[in-house]
Amino acid sequence: MRRLTAVLPALALALAILPLRPLAAQEEQAVFDVSFAGIRGGTLSIGGAERDGQYTAAAVAESSGLVGGIYRLRAEARSSGRVSGNRYTPAAYDEATRERGESKTKQIRFPGGIATVTQDPPDTKRKDWHAEGKDHPGVVDPMTGLFALLRSRPAGLACDLDISTYDGREVHRIKLSGGRQEGDRFVCPAQYIRVDGYKPKDLADTSFRNFEVTYDTSRGDLWPVVEVRARTSYGSMVFSRR
Template sequence: MLPHCVVAGLAALSLSTALSAQESNVARYTVSVSGLTAGKVTLTAQHEGARYVVSSNSASAGLAGFFRSFTLISQTQGTERNGRLIPQRYSADAKGARQGRGAELAFDGGLATVIKADPPEPDVPVVDPARHKGVVDPLTGLYSVLRDTTPATACQVDLKMFDGHRVNSVTLSSPQADGDGLTCRGLYRRIDGYPAKELARRPETSFIVTYRPVEGGVLRVTEVSVDSAFGLARMIRDN
């Protein structure tokens, strides 16, 4: 797993906390691999009633940026129903090492429609969205993982995601006390849109999510960690 893929996986590995009208927040993260900075991620979320808008800016940094520069800018919008985020529109623009992953999607009734997408890589199967009902976009998935929650609802994520090219799933489960916070186990599975050899070689990746308490009885994700081929990859919240 290359550093830029680690950033995308962690920042593409977003819950049921009721938010007040017109609430917004900005979260900043640093991604490191084996102790070396690999990327920066900024996540901005806005809520107005039941509607949400989330934007993300991921970019290489440190040595990873020197060797393989990339940026991925994405945005999603939709509605929240019974604590579940339901996307309506998603867009992503990738440059550098992430080029070829840009897309614009619409969601309706649990089905995704590709409005436009970068050409697929050679020898990669093209996904039929009609075969994957109930998917969300990857930014909604990321926000479902990273969003502030409560002890009663932490570690309760089970989503299937489609980015216009590939289908993945992410689950959080098994909450465990960790000092004044808790941790949960995550699993990221590749489902469709991958070369057969890659899917067979690396079908899933496990990771750990760490929550720490903040004011008001809220739990906040402060770290996501995963063992990669380049060593321990960590996504740590800076603010």
């Protein structure tokens, strides 16, 4: 689901913290305020846990403020699968959205590592340029990509992510590498790259590609993400952790 993939240009989301079922070991929950050009768009709440090589992640988002007055969106997503370091192998993804009064659901399963999508109502606006899961083995669902991007990481795993997401139409690559220390913060240069699912002219559009992910290094061995910042055609988009 594009609007939930972290650092995605259409994010105008919100909600208070998402209640998850009890999870053990490395459980984490966070709320991010989202703004565009200094104007509040909403908040994104995300939670998840990793235990014995398995992960569970979930998020709720809803537009609010000025953006919410123009464009109403509420979205919920949940995913689960296997994880080793920064490598994720999803098993299941479930999404429910309500957009301009219309409700939709989507499920993605991964038999044999291939993303298989079921939607209700069916995707009747699909175009011939949209990507097929069978052509991109190894992709993850949008919720898994969001969790991988926004979760706290130890120093050895921060700024070291290369993951491709698929939402049933489009494939995007999210890549973090390098990084620089700035006081108590570590800033990672990152890229959000269109891979497939667009018209050729849109696939070549790099207007939204480079962004930054900032970790707080002052809180111990695990570094929480405290900010994601990107330039878009609408102005700067910022995720700020509460």
